[in-house]
Amino acid sequence: MSIESRLSPLNEAHMAPEQRRVLDTILSGPRGNLDGPFLAWIHSPELADHAQRLGAFCRYGTRLELRLTELAILFTAAWWQSQAEWQIHEPIAREAGVAEAVIEALREGREPTFERDDEALVVRLGESLYTSRRVDEALYAEAVAVFGEPAMVELVGVFGYYALVAMTLNVFEVRRGDGPLPFAEPPGS
Template identity: 75%
Template structure:
């Protein structure tokens, strides 16, 4: 798959030792590719190293069901209108169990009709974070009752990490070379 961005091309033979080491870590990890923000982050190997470790935890290591992690990622991608983040995670979310109707609603930025209470809570937390930059006491208590404190801490980490991913993808105009139309209108 071809990934495009506004960054200058960086081939392995142009990389310094630190960049090659991070590239090796990324390629040997659970992702196995330089997709998404890593195309940008590899230009700063220290950032790439730290961010990819956090990202691996947020995506693969939390107490959250992968379905809920992917929902949080799509909520974030929709909020930031991150084309590549959406293109990468929409099929993953579907495979993890997020319904087509929820995916369509998120892309259109309308409130989905959830069949699962845990999905509704994740959505509401994401919307509260992005709109108000806070989560009120009632929603916080509901989330802790549903997931436990540690999982709520991890969920906030997922939202934060994928906001960083969305900003990176948007600023550096990272795009997947696909024949599909972009999920969001360009500003």
């Protein structure tokens, strides 16, 4: 699927050695492509190098089930109305077991009805973190009891990393394919 952005096109013949090294690392890793924010970050190979390692951990290495990680990513994509982030992760979330009704509610900005308590907890944490920039004691204690302290730390990392991804994709207008966008574009963009 094609990726477009407002960035100057990447010309492999004119890449700096550091860009080439980071590109090779990304392409040989678990992602295998320059999808999403990497199209932007490769313009700053130092950022790309650090971010791709953090992203690989957040996506593939946490203690959380993939279903919960992908739910946190979709919640973040919907919060930031990040077109490409949603386009990339929506099918992954579905395949990981996130219910269609939850996916659609998030995309439409509605409160989902959850069949699984751990999913409701992930969304409550995301809502608290993004709206108040804090998590109160009761919610924190519940999350630690359900996920454990190390996984709670990792979940906060997932929310933070994918907020960075969403901002990158939004600023540089990264789009995947030519199909309909999941979110209406704000006026003037």
